[in-house]
Amino acid sequence: MILFFRTQSKSVIATEVNHALSDAEINELCWLYGDATYLQNEETLQGYYVGPRREMITPWSTNAVEITQNMSLDGILRIEEYFPVSSKEADYDPMLQRMYDGLDQTIFTVNHEPEPIKRVEDLEKFNEEEGLALSPEEMEYLHKIEKQNGRPLTDSEIFGFAQINSEHCRHKIFGGEFVIDGKVMESSLFSLIKKTTKENPGKILSAYKDNVAFAQGPEVEQFAPANQSTSDFFRVKPIESVISLKAETHNFPTTVEPFNGAATGTGGEIRDRMGGGVGSWPIAGTAVYMTAYPRLTEDDGTTPVLRDWEDILPIRQWLYQTPEQILIKASNGASDFGNKFGQPLITGSLLTFEHQENGEKYAYDKVIMLAGGVGYGTKRDCLKGEPQAGNKVVVVGGDNYRIGLGGGSVSSVDTGRYSNGIELNAIQRANPEMQKRAYNLVRALVEEDNNPVVSIHDHGSAGHLNCLSELVEECGGKIDMSQLPIGDKTLSAKEIIANESQERMGLLIDEKHLDHVKKIAERERAPMYVVGETTGDAHFAFVQGDGVKPFDLDVAQMFGHSPKTIMKDETVERKYENVSYSINKVEEYLQRVLQLEAVACKDWLTNKVDRSVTGKVACQQCQGEIQLPLSDCGVVALDYRGHKGIATALGHAPQAGLASPEAGSVLSVAESLTNIVWAPLADGMDSLSLSANWMWPCRSQKGEDARLYSAVKALSDFCCAIGVNVPTGKDSLSLTQQYPNGDKIISPGTVIVTSGGEVSDVRQVVSPVLVNDKNTRLYHIDFSFDEQRLGGSAFAQSLGKIGSDVPTVKEPQYFCDCFDAIQEMIRRGWILAGHDISAGGLITTLLEMTFANAEGGLHINLHDIKGDDVIKKLFAENPGVVIQVADEHKEEVKEFLTENCIGFARIGTPSPDKRTLSIADGDWKAEFDIDAMRETWYKTSYLLDRKQSMNGMAKKRCQNYKKQPIEMKFNTDFTGTLQQYGLDADRWKTSTPNTHHQTPKAAIIREKGTNGEREM
Template sequence: MILFFKNPDLKFYIVEVKKDIEPSDIEKLKWLFGNAELIEVKTLEGKFIGPRKEMVTPWSTNAVEITQNMGIQGISRIEEFTPYSENKVFDRMLQQIYENPGQEVFRLSKEPEQVEFIFDIAAYNELEGLALSEEEIAYLNEVSKQIRRRLTDSEVYGFAQINSEHCRHKIFNGLFIIDGKEMPDSLFSMIKRTSHVNPNFIVSAYKDNVAFIEGPAAVQFAPQHPYQPDFFYLKDIQTVISLKAETHNFPTTVEPFNGAATGSGGEIRDRMAGGKGSLPVAGTAVYMTAYPRLAQERKWEFKTEPRKWLYYSPDEILIKASNGASDFGNKFGQPLICGSLLTFEHLENNRKFGYDKVIMLAGGIGYARKEDSYKGHPAKGDKIIVMGGDNYRTGMGGGAVSSVATGQFDNTIELNAVQRSNPEMQKRVANAIRALAEMDENPIISVHDHGAGGHLNSISELVEECGGKVDISKLPVGDPTLSARELIGNESQERMGLVIGEKDIEMAEKIADRERAPFYIVGECTGDHHLLFANPKGKNPVDLDLAYLFGKPPKTVLEDITIESEYQAVSYHPEKL
């Protein structure tokens, strides 16, 4: 049954209930919704903007918890609707227009798509925007021959995410041939050379979600037993400092607020996933765009014509992205303490330079105990854990789509690849991981964040040394219309994957429950170097040796030539600087 409430601010609250609500509880809800009135109708007349029916919002999850804490039973969902108008801007990936919403407002009729076996990988690559090269398509066709069956949609999709430029830095690790001459070093090897020549205080670099450097001796202030109310105690520890920075350019270009918010959130999760668990402390953000042309006195910005932007203009991006990054940090509880901004365009020699895709770089600093700065080694029988929020149809193919030029794919694919943030859920998970990491004997064997590629990427990395089996029916489903590929490959935010020994599972689950962090035992390590996502109700979406996913896909080869260009020297007046 659906109940409708309206408050004085013209906000409408749609309440889904499993049974009749007591009159006293109706009065509580009126108070909770800001002196709202109950509209005693079966259908709400008019057009409204509300969340997609298949996506229960984080706001709803929190609201339902509040009603339970108020002693109100039987409420399964609460969503906020606002009246629709022609000029109202809303997020079409998260919201939709409802006309005369009634008792079936949240009812779903779509059935999940079945596992598909791919007969034409090249065509599927184009259809789904997977950014696979011709060499990679040939590699996957050869894998199909070796295993004597067609690859599934999940296997092709998973390979594309795991081996995307975003995840594997194929260009930076690629072979460069310039003017017909093979370069001796890749870009990445040139970057790494600094730490090889001058390791100084480096503890770990280029091998984990974060880098660690030697940190100071410190005193840890933590509860004796984090799974129950207990006294805090002091403990001397030796620390390592975590350092992390990563770009989130494509999502911020396409949807600046959520792109920058999830950029900050993802970078924080990377620092949570360092070694056997590390703790985030403070963040930073860097933005680079074409000229925003906000002020007439900045005359140099008007010397070139602004281009037509596919999604957002530079001024819109700078405002929305800055708000998004700060919003996530504020709600998670990590200050964004510094940053930088560069805007640039230049026209000379009939060539125009500028930022076509915005640069949004999120960075941060944190710490861990030195003995936890390296991951452990999962063994057969260890449990695979997922902590965090439900699965929804967001962030699909983000790793692959982020690896190509913005606008190369249909905008539906590009918008679908952008994640949506839920900082409160991430805070719950961070508190649980912190509690585990601060114990005298940290039970975490390995930990990875769920970034591009979702469960497919995170869990395959967790079990890369040994193999694993995941029961997809154990994964939390927020949207029951998700196909198996969407279920295991989406990048819904605020999830972490962990490997924990069986003997520590009960204690870890108690800690997660105390922190209100959803905790799911989804599988176990197998020791056979095979990855199986098992579907007890149908065909298995992934059933491959890990070597096929992480083996030796074709190396990227980039050929270029040197172009000599001459530009006028910069002229300026020193006294005006």
Template sequence: MIQFFKTSGETVIAVDAILPLSQNDIEKLTWLFSGAGFLKQEKLEGWFVGPRKEMLTPWSTNAVEITQNMGIKGIVRIEEFVGVENENAAFDPMLQAIYNNLDQHIFIIDKQPDPILEIDDIAAYNEQEGLALSAEEIDYLNSVSKAMGRPLTDSEVYGFAQVNSEHCRHKIFNGTFVIDGKEMESSLFQMIKKTSKENLNKIVSAYKDNCSFVQGPVAQQFAPKTQDNPDFFEIKEVETVLSLKAETHNFPTTVEPFNGASTGTGGEIRDRIGGGKASFPVAGTAVYMTSYPRTEAQRPWEQSTEERDWLYQTPEEILIKASNGASDFGNKFGQPLIAGSVLTFEHFESFKKYGYDKVIMLAGGIGYGNKKDSLKDDPGKGDSVVLLGGDNYRIGMGGGAVSSVATGEFKNHIELNAVQRANPEMQKRVYNAIRALGESDNNPIISIHDHGAGGHLNCLSELVETTGGKIDTAKLPVGDPTLSQKEIIGNESQERMGLVMKPENVELLKRISDRERAPMYEIGETTGDMQFTFENSKTGEKPIDWQLGYMFGNPPKTVLEDTTENPDFENLQYNPEEINSLVENVIQLESVACKDWLTNKVDRSVTGRIAKQQGAGKLHLPLNNVGVITLDYQGKAGIATSIGHAPVAGLVDAPSGSILSIAEALTNIIWAPLTDKIRSISLSANWMWPAKNPGENARIYHAVEAASDFACALGINIPTGKDSMSMTQKYKDDVVYAPGTVIISASGEVSDVRKTVEPVLVNDESKEILFIDFSFTERALGGSAFAQSINQIGKTAPNVTNPEKFVAAFNTVQTLIEEELILAGHDIGSGGLITSLLELCFSSNKGGMKVNLDGFNEADAVKILFSENPGIIIQCADNEKVKEQLIENEVGFILLGNSVPYRKVRISHSENETDFDIDSLRDLWFKTSYLLDRNQSGKELALERFKNYKKHELDYDFRAFSGVAADFGINMDRREKSGIKAAIIREKGVNGDREMAYAMHLAGMDVKDVHMTDLIAGRETLEDINMIVFVGGFSNSDVLGSAKGWAGAFKYNEKARIALENFYKREDTLSLGVCNGCQLMVELDLVYPEHSIKPRMEHNESHKFESAFLNVDILENQSVMLGNMEGMKLGIWVAHGEGKFYLPFNEMEYHIPMKYSHDEYPANPNGSHFSTAAICSRDGRHLAMMPHLERAFMPWQWANYPIDRKKDEIAPWVQAFVNARDWIFERL
């Protein structure tokens, strides 16, 4: 029966239970729904918008699990419905439906599972289901059917289509190209592989796994000793491999951007999890490319093409929703997003429309693994096949195949079937279980793969590819009883991983999975007979039963014939006298302008291992060229990553586009000191192309060839990548072609993360500013942001004509960085030299620059300022030493000028002088971000952010803090036990546990890992623990309110409740709650139990996640942890969605030890009463705070650390943990 609960607003919560709910159950639900009233009606009149009945939402999955953890039995679905005026209310048809009345039938799907079909006419079935099979593949399947002596089943035909789709098998990249009548010698894939054959460098694994690996350094692994029970953290040395992966999710993001981008991010993370025999993702990247968002009318570059009747969503909606989706997945999984890019583009010329109507959404990432587990083993006969993750739903049916064709080509219902469903919290649970095995001394995983396109079909067939296997479909978890056998094994429900292990090791995984609340199923075994069978043990049905060789097939190789047809664009026309307005237009393009609208909503600090993310300088503006992580908390060795692309230049000349994309990635990553300089670098190349259109096959061939040749000449490799060959959007009477695009993701081992250079000019007039050319050819404007801003493309694009000189320049700059001879630096990228000069001045409110361009020997100042020829700008720490090394290594440079005290960039050229006002141009640059931010933060707060971003400059007061570890009794290499016992308390979905545990360990505590399941089961009682910390993250995905479900697990489970009550009764204990942990302490009333009205944690006033590095002031206070830090003004990370302290009494009734340094948004990121950042109990023992001190205890973790304190070993926040250590020690 469905029971209804009404909230204080217009929301109705519908609870579907298969068992009667008792009065006690209803009271629990009323508490869980924050006082929502129980309605006794079986039917509610009116109009409502809610989720489609066919799609059980991730919100429901989490809500149901919360009720189970609270001891309520029989609930199968919980959904939210919002009352609306009538049937004309706005809703998202991809995810929602409109309901006339809510009754007992709102979740009923009148459908029986379809029977297994025998397919007599494969060609007709292919067309009916949109499987994208070629004529040759249909002939092949007919021959298989004949050889087997029976018709193939629908599952077999469908499975073959998914496993052999362009998306999965890359038929174009493996195909034979015939261009202008001549057969090419190499396939595209062979040319990519050539880079690794010629430049193996440190490759460990390439082209044969879910991600690539290169050799890494020895690092410290910090993890619990055992992970099937509560246990203490320990440190051990491990030899590492470094992972790199990037892939696109273009079609799903075009159709439904939030879940499309979210599952794209999740899928890429799973690829890294599934590398080798398990590896560990650390940080992500994202790239978004759409047609023009038209956020403000009459912007000249948006006028060249008419706005279309968009098939699914407008470009502006896609930019907002897709970035929301990618950000949300990373935020909830616990992967920071530390680098990325945006490009918007449309153009109409020579009767052809270009644009990203079919969007590009690229998700990439870096991480590491244990070298001993970097290669998969081959399963033997009789090994167990295990599934980790959630239930099967009718999701993504046909995603792999439908992604392989142009959008708009099939009927909408087929494309709707490919809509995804994201549940990052489930993926975190699955990852935790796999991580536990990967961190063990004897990892029992033999092989592991993720579930992506093709679902079980792809994943499980890859797992048993060398042996064969038998899978019991009755053991596969089914969340929708109407699924057919084909849908059960072929759906693309996310957040699932398949593993093979010896039967005797399954029980260990079962214990770990139960502890992590990660659903686990032993679903089959390897057979050794190369047969691949799905059989239902209860019904005897066999939807698939054939040789693996038939499934992977050997259909004829794709042959692609084409002729060379390069677009012929007109010469650029512009007026050099309009230089100021030209600059103003260029810096407002989405590709050039401020990306704060992206970075302010995505976690960039989680893991506590982020040494460099987008935000730079005292204004924390998103300007950094490179993202950098550390491999451990020692904070020296790490990994750098960067992005490069040049698709508009590629329209002018496809080979140049590839070379420029690689060059941009390299001139971005150059700012991190790489262990082996340029040879440290490996690339991922992701190709998005409107293939099979006239001239485009020839263009991609030459583009790949150029990338291969350039990488080989540079001495680097491309060990991973992906392709999406259907970048065309079809309308009823029109076609829009995406520019052929390659996105390069670069990564490399960093020798010392603390030496990474930022694009923040130092105000010292004696320090010279130099330009270093990486192009070695004439300035060219074709394909530039400048050309785009005047609605043109141009005839000639930049290039790199001398790879040897490029290497010499790169390696020399690396040496300068290693020797700390560069104060600031920036690449020449989108927007050209003028943009780079201005951006060097943007992240500060002081100083400017005086620049002379005569050294370029170019008469046209527009070409100098706006061309995007690869190059960099550096500010010297020692002028003579820098120039000495450049000259010694035969690296050319131009002396541009120096910094000045006034707020202008003053440029002189051929006796002409022009001033560019930094502050007014910075506002224009930021304005584009503001226009997009209005649709996510709301108009008022977006405007407030726009007005205040330059006012909230970071400032610090460290008081007497020395920065020397020994002064605080800290041994940075401690291994022995101290006897001071602390515990982190975590629930499913939290993600801030490791950095918190290390901060306490560093301070001198022995730290125990305790899961809520340990407390509920009685495995842990906290009797010997002196300090507990409730850590940050998204417990239960914040469903039904932040920490509400976590609180319910304490409140309604006796052993957990008693353990907590007993802990708080003791007088020798401390507690800390950070972020989600703070929300839990407030929800459980652990800070002010004496108050008649308790505080609340509410949604941020922006109603979105807020991520920032900002100032807090530590006030006079009695907190054990913060008491002796009074007067300090420090930098700290915030990353939360519900961080507003609602404090109903007068400020004097609360003990507020820490406040945000400004009352205004965004420096007060959530609108907290009294600008509160933390609250403390009356006796000072219990502290709840929203900012993340555990992500700022080392100087390199700060987004901006005082430049005069470079030698600090530790940051001031360590003091808080040391204070806790000392307080406990005194009472032992």
């Protein structure tokens, strides 16, 4: 029976119950729903409503039902909210919602019985019908298994094999053999990446064998309850830490359903760090969004913003979402998950791009959504244990639903290749609150003196099958399907085994520790199920309650002998027209560049995401007295009292990569490193490790596979040359969107490089915000040792070009010398402010250094910068930096740079009394109104914010952001120290039963799945 309640906002909450409720229970629900009105005797409501699809129980419902259970309201099965609309033409999201013509007792009814187990006789037909993307070689391999086993394979076995052996999961192209121009390449792509760690292992402790890389970290303090299974006092103890680094993409899901696609991408990446070794702690996240042009409109909502570079390609009949919708919804999803889970998002990037030349169409119609992050753990736990026969298989997290079916295989092919239904079934849903509960259990186990976890793995692509098979891969195992939590009773065996319902972790636990783990799980309200055990027979089976085995294969048959991928391609030389320009149009060019989403203000992104939760964030995006997102380096502390921490930064250069895949790779690494250089790294560049994430349109057209090989080899060679390892990464090699009319839009081959490393002192991070002091000097340091070139730049993009003349790093050792010099000057305290040169070039760097100030400007002279082309000096994106140095250190700085053979150019000084950027180069002079340029830079952010904010708040933000400089005011006697109040942070060490009552006490009260309690 379904009961209806109308809320004060006029929405309707439908509540499914399995028995009649008393008046008192009805009143409790009315209170719970915000003083809602019970629509008594109304079993059907007239009118049009938008609400969740009937077959998808929302995370909101899952949490709402549990709240009623905690209130001792029994018999409530499902709770969903429906919103009245004026007509059936009203907008709604078909990925998550549907239109209802009235609400009745059937809105939760799904007329679907569980499908029986199928013995598949026609493998080829099943492959196409289910969208499995199995190759002819793989189907031949499956036919061999059928002969070995003497029976047809089941639908669960074939479906599962396709998921766990998909390109998405097994990275067959990266491990395959490349034949370029008829020549077999000596190394696979994996070998090239692994070479970086082999030659420069640095501090790496775990690489390529887990879903996350670990590097040696410093000794830090662990702040945790003394007893995890009950209420207890917090204690501090020293631990030997390891630092984790991870990034992965969620491109196909975000293209189809951006909110949940990006949210589950963020959640999955967090779980990867949770599941590193035998458990570790995520601490901060990153995000990157790349789409086609959003084609924004003015305030009236219909007049297009005039940006002629967006006219290079015509508007398409977008398959699922427009680029504007994807940008807003995807960033909402990633932000929402981090906000609810309790992970700050401390750095990121954004790029929109389309281009057509030489008969080729490039655009991010199949989008890139990258979620990454850093974390830490204990050195004790950074490697997985050895499973023994009899270990118990435990699943922690939510129920099974018809969610994310076939995501691995569908993600491995062109979006649009399969039917709408297959692609929709592959999309997941996010439940961050459930994931936080699962994490709290993992966190507690890792924080204990003796971690009982033998092995741990997250549930992602291919669901239980992938996760649990990897747990037992070394020895075999048996899963009792009757113990798996089923949220949808209509699921078939295949759907139970392979659905990708999120927020679940799989663990191996020795039986003797089960009761203790259960006690912690109950305290955290983390659903925990003992679902099987390891067997030691190298066999893996799912067994139903009636003894039937829908999945029953040898482990070796699942993983061991899948055919090797061979990639054959030819080198195709591509030339792109160089950009032409006039020195008389500098301000026009600048206006264009500042409006590009990649260059423009990201305020619309940072306003909606938590950038400080955990209490350990030392540097995030927003800087300066008016707090604008300008910092490209994120830094977190590793504990609450020490000063050691982790820095992370990003880099990418896909436009340059179109002209030269080698240069694109080198520039991506260089940008990541010139972004992270502002944090004082414990051992300079030796502290760093990289994650390289490859997104490429493989097999889309001749030459792309060869370009991928060139790009990977260039990155490998450059990283080996500068001594930096790449111990982790991911690939997504089907970056093509296929439209119903047969058109294909290819996304540019892209590598996103995430750097991470130990910080010696989080208090010494250099800000990009100019110190408004005329007694200082600005210096330009070029890291590239190359001529200034405009190819692949934001300047070229804004003029509808790519250009073939792209910069690179000519001398890797010189790049290292420049990096080390900046690090040393930071340690000596000589650098007041610093900013890298990348998207938008030097002129954008200089403007951004002034934007977060309410007053003051810059006087710049470019004479000392080599070259005679002013446009190139201003807009070229050769890797480099601008630093600000106080006059008292200028002679020391010049002497230091000269002694270390670092080229530099003095380029200017602040002008505190004038709000302009004045630039001269020989006879050429120009002056730019900084506030006017900032308005241009801010406008793109406002136009996007206007589409995601309500009640005119974006307009108010746009009008007021520069009028509210931050000013900290404290009482004159406030020191901010415990000593001022007669307290000692280490008093717990010396307190005794007799003195314990004399020290202040505080209790933290928290509910399951919440966050923020540790920093309190």
